[in-house]
Amino acid sequence: MSRLPVPLILGAVLSSVFLAMALLSFVWTPHNVEQLVIANRLQPASADFLLGTDQFGRDLLSMLMVGARVSLAVALVAVGIGVVIGVPLGLAAAATRGSLLDELIMRGNDLIFAFPSLVIAILITAVFGPSAFNAILAIGIFNIPVFARVARGGALSLWTLDYILAARVAGKGKTRISAEHILPNIANLLIVQATIQFSLGILAEAALSYVGLSVQPPTPSWGRMLSDAQTMIYTHPMLAVLPGLAIVLMVLGLNLMGDGLRDMLDPRLRRVRQ
Amino acid sequence: MLRFILGRLLSLSLSLIVASLVIFTVIEVIPGDPAAFMLGLNADEATVQALRADLGLDGSRAERYLTWIAGMVQGDFGTSYTYRVPVAELVADRLWVSLPLAVLSLILSTVIAFPVGLLAAANRGRAADYGIMGGTQLGIAIPNFWFGMLLVLVFAVNLRWFSAGGFPGWEEPLLALKSLLLPSVALALPQAAILARVMRSALIETLAQDYMRTARAKGLSRRQALLRHALRNALIPVLTIIGLQFSFLLAGAIIIENVFFLPGLGRLIFQGITQRDLVVVESVTMLLVFAVIVVTFAVDIAYAVADPRLRRRA
Numbered sequence: 001m002s003r004l005p006v007p008l009i010l011g012a013v014l015s016s017v018f019l020a021m022a023l024l025s026f027v028w029t030p031h032n033v034e035q036l037v038i039a040n041r042l043q044p045a046s047a048d049f050l051l052g053t054d055q056f057g058r059d060l061l062s063m064l065m066v067g068a069r070v071s072l073a074v075a076l077v078a079v080g081i082g083v084v085i086g087v088p089l090g091l092a093a094a095a096t097r098g099s100l101l102d103e104l105i106m107r108g109n110d111l112i113f114a115f116p117s118l119v120i121a122i123l124i125t126a127v128f129g130p131s132a133f134n135a136i137l138a139i140g141i142f143n144i145p146v147f148a149r150v151a152r153g154g155a156l157s158l159w160t161l162d163y164i165l166a167a168r169v170a171g172k173g174k175t176r177i178s179a180e181h182i183l184p185n186i187a188n189l190l191i192v193q194a195t196i197q198f199s200l201g202i203l204a205e206a207a208l209s210y211v212g213l214s215v216q217p218p219t220p221s222w223g224r225m226l227s228d229a230q231t232m233i234y235t236h237p238m239l240a241v242l243p244g245l246a247i248v249l250m251v252l253g254l255n256l257m258g259d260g261l262r263d264m265l266d267p268r269l270r271r272v273r274q
Numbered sequence: 275m276l277r278f279i280l281g282r283l284l285s286l287s288l289s290l291i292v293a294s295l296v297i298f299t300v301i302e303v304i305p306g307d308p309a310a311f312m313l314g315l316n317a318d319e320a321t322v323q324a325l326r327a328d329l330g331l332d333g334s335r336a337e338r339y340l341t342w343i344a345g346m347v348q349g350d351f352g353t354s355y356t357y358r359v360p361v362a363e364l365v366a367d368r369l370w371v372s373l374p375l376a377v378l379s380l381i382l383s384t385v386i387a388f389p390v391g392l393l394a395a396a397n398r399g400r401a402a403d404y405g406i407m408g409g410t411q412l413g414i415a416i417p418n419f420w421f422g423m424l425l426v427l428v429f430a431v432n433l434r435w436f437s438a439g440g441f442p443g444w445e446e447p448l449l450a451l452k453s454l455l456l457p458s459v460a461l462a463l464p465q466a467a468i469l470a471r472v473m474r475s476a477l478i479e480t481l482a483q484d485y486m487r488t489a490r491a492k493g494l495s496r497r498q499a500l501l502r503h504a505l506r507n508a509l510i511p512v513l514t515i516i517g518l519q520f521s522f523l524l525a526g527a528i529i530i531e532n533v534f535f536l537p538g539l540g541r542l543i544f545q546g547i548t549q550r551d552l553v554v555v556e557s558v559t560m561l562l563v564f565a566v567i568v569v570t571f572a573v574d575i576a577y578a579v580a581d582p583r584l585r586r587r588a
Contacts, residue, residue, distance in 0.1 A: 107288075111296075114289055114567050116525035119559050122543060123300050199415070206417050207529050211544060226420060230533070233438075237427050244420035251415035259411075 008260025014253025018246070022068040031059035033066050034218040042236060054225070054239055055232055063220040064246050070132065070221045071250070074214065075201030077136045079194050082143025087190065089144070090151025091182060094159060095174040106152075109145035117142040117204060125213045135214035139204045143197050150193045154186035188265040195258035199251045206247050222247050278578055286571045293563045294346075298339050301556045342556075351557035356549045361557045364542060371441055372531070372538035375454055375461070376523040382462035383469055383523075384516060390466070391473025396500060398478060406470065413467025418526050422460030422533040429456060439535035457534045461526050465519050472515045476508035483507070510581055517573030521566040 030050065040057035043049050051060040093105040112120075121138030128134050155178070158164060167177050208214040209223030217224065222243045229239035309325040326332045333341065345352060351361035394406040430438040436456055442449045480486065481504055489499040528540030539558055546554035 107285075110285075111289055111292055114293060114570065115563055116521045116566060118525040118528060119562050122547065122555070123297065123559060125547060127300055127303055203415075203417050207419060210417075210419055211529060211532055226423065227532075230423065233423065233427055234431055237431070240420075240423050240427065244417065244423065247417055247420065248412070248415045252412065255411060255415060 005260045005263050007256040008264060011253045011256030011258070011260055014249055015257055018068050018250045018253065019072065021065045022072050025062075025065035025069050029059075029062035029065050031062045033058055033062045033220050042232075051242060052238065054228065055236075058220070060239070060242060063225060064222070064243065067220050067222040067225060067243065068246065068250070070209075070215050070219060071202050071205050071247075074132055074136050074139065074205040075198050078139035078143055078201045078204075079197050081136070081140030082147045082197060083190065083194065086144040086147030086149075087151045087183075090148035090153075091155055091178040093148065094152045094155030094182070095178050097156065097159070105148060109148055112141065112145045118207070121204075121208055121213055130213045130216060132215035132219075135205055135208045138208070138213075139201050142204075143201070146197060147190065147193065150189055151186060154189045155182045158182050158185055192258055192262045192265065195254055195261060199254035199258070202247065202251055202254070275578065279575060282571055282574050286567060289567050290564065293567065294343060294560060295339075297556060297560050297563070298342065301552050302335065346557070346560065351561075352553040354551055354554050356545075356551045356554075361554055364554065365539070365558060365561065368537060368539045368542050370444060371454075371536050372524070372527050372540065375458055375527045375530070375536070375538065376520065378454055378458040379461035379465065379523050379527075380516070380520060382458055383466040383519065386462065386466040387469035387473055391470040391477065392500070392505070394470065394474040395477035395481065396496075403474075406474075410467040410471050413464050414471075416464055418460050418464050419529050419533050421463060422457060422530055425456045425460055426533070439533070441536050453534075453536075457527075457530045457536060460533070461523055461530050465522065465526075469512070469515055469519065473508065473512050476511045477504055480504045480508045506580075510577060513573060513576055513580065517569055517576075520569045524562055524565060 035058075037057040040049070040053050040059075041055055043053040043057075045052045049059050049061070051064070053059055054063070089105050093102040096102050115123075117138060120141055121135065124134045124138050159182070164177060164181060167181055172180070205214055205221070206223040206226070209221040210227050212224070212227070214223065215221050225243040226240060229236070229243070233240050309322050309331060313322055313325060323332075331338070342352065349362055351365060353359070354361050354364060357364060390406055390410075394403045397403045426436075426438050430436045437453065439453075441453050444450050477500070481500070486499055486504060489503050490496070494502065527538060528543065530536075531538040531540040532544070539562070543555060543558045545551070546558065
């Protein structure tokens with residue numbers, strides 16, 4: 001670990017920029033994003049509006065900043081749901097390998113995988129109506145089997161190792177072993193997976209808010225900005241280009257970071273790759 | 275082999291039953307009476323009752339579930355509350371947009387990904403490999419609907435080679451295909467990026483096997499060994515991803531249809547949601563899930579054909 005991998009640095013820098021933008025938007029944005037000033041509509045980029053304004057007179061840069069906040073928050077909480085529910089399930093499945101519990105958990109996972117996440121989102125919004133909360137739920141549910149599977153896979157190979165056997169002989173129960181010995185050793189795997197799911201979550205949120213199934217107006221989101229820009233594409237293409245670019249750079253940053261982390265945390269994999 | 279297929283069939287039907295129960299229960303939870311909704315605020319109780327009976331809403335839950343499933347099996351998906359026509363008709367029309375779109379994208383994505391992944395694996399560690407890997411990294415990060423908008427911007431707005439959206443119908447096969455081309459490219463490219471990466475790493479793993487050294491030792495050139503032995507053995511993970519991608523493509527088609535104003539299943543389902551036409555939502559989601567489960571089953575069988583070692587795991 002003498003030198004940090006280049007993708008990791010590049011990814012971390014990209015992600016930090018968006019994170020900083022999102023955090024800054026809580027205390028300051030160049031303009032108010034919920035105020036429609038028709039006099040300012042469709043302004044080109046200027047000193048006052050660095051990236052110009054949309055058809056409702058809202059400052060594009062401010063909207064991108066608040067959009068980053070929405071996007072990051074939804075994806076982060078969705079990853080949280082996946083980790084908090086999925087990891088214990090995966091650990092329990094691995095600890096009771098081959099039991100009815102293991103079988104039930106894995107079948108349940110298969111079932112969720114059979115629903116494309118968008119279909120889950122559609123079902124949820126059909127019942128509860130569109131909102132950021134339901135978007136989080138829809139993306140989060142899909143994260144559960146992913147983390148359960150990663151945790152189970154990682155844990156299964158650890159359960160065969162001698163030091164786990166030693167812990168059992170020492171009288172530790174399966175729950176304590178899972179928490180004290182298995183979990184810390186699969187943390188690397190989980191961190192890498194979390195980065196991947198985080199970037200997938202951002203893409204999913206963008207898609208959901210594009211079709212109007214996520215956060216509702218007036219709160220801006222990258223996906224909604226894109227659907228608003230669609231009718232303006234003939235005259236003001238930049239309105240459609242910029243939010244998409246934000247999504248791409250954010251996701252690219254997270255993916256590069258995930259790749260870099262994996263290379264750094266898993267030397268075994270590095271050797272296979274060379 | 276027969277045992278394997280039977281085992282898979284059993285789990286296939288179990289998944290379908292549980293999935294249908296989940297969808298049915300979710301739709302049941304929704305408050306509001308569709309009959310009252312359809313007739314508006316001023317309808318009198320007798321009319322609402324009559325319509326409820328007409329729509330089959332007056333039975334018990336179990337009865338309604340069984341009627342729904344029995345209907346689905348026979349191709350009767352119920353009657354749309356808003357269109358007042360059988361859902362099966364609505365679905366059939368739109369399926370001929372969504373399905374060709376998904377299939378076309380799948381073909382495009384595979385056709386792009388195979389040579390690209392092969393090229394990267396064959397040139398591992400060289401400039402071509404780094405270039406391709408960088409490109410695929412970018413491809414994965416691009417949301418397909420935004421890519422679709424960029425395609426519209428370039429090819430419809432600026433170059434005017436294509437129309438920006440809409441679908442002329444299959445009476446004009448060439449025009450219909452042309453109108454599906456941009457959407458399927460938009461859908462396919464991000465998927466191709468993923469597939470190319472999987473292809474590359476599967477090939478690289480295979481190239482490290484002993485039998486590849488043997489193939490080279492018996493006098494095959496690098497190229498021959500790659501094409502004749504590595505490619506086939508690397509197909510297993512690639513097949514998995516192609517199978518998974520089909521479900522992504524179906525779901526992705528739902529979104530892309532909105533970019534290109536295509537009258538497909540996606541538009542149908544979103545109309546169903548906004549108009550509270552729950553029969554449509556219920557039946558179309560079930561259909562999508564059915565498609566995904568069946569494709570997964572087909573991929574499992576395809577594995578077993580491609581790799582006899584996997585048959586024993588049933």
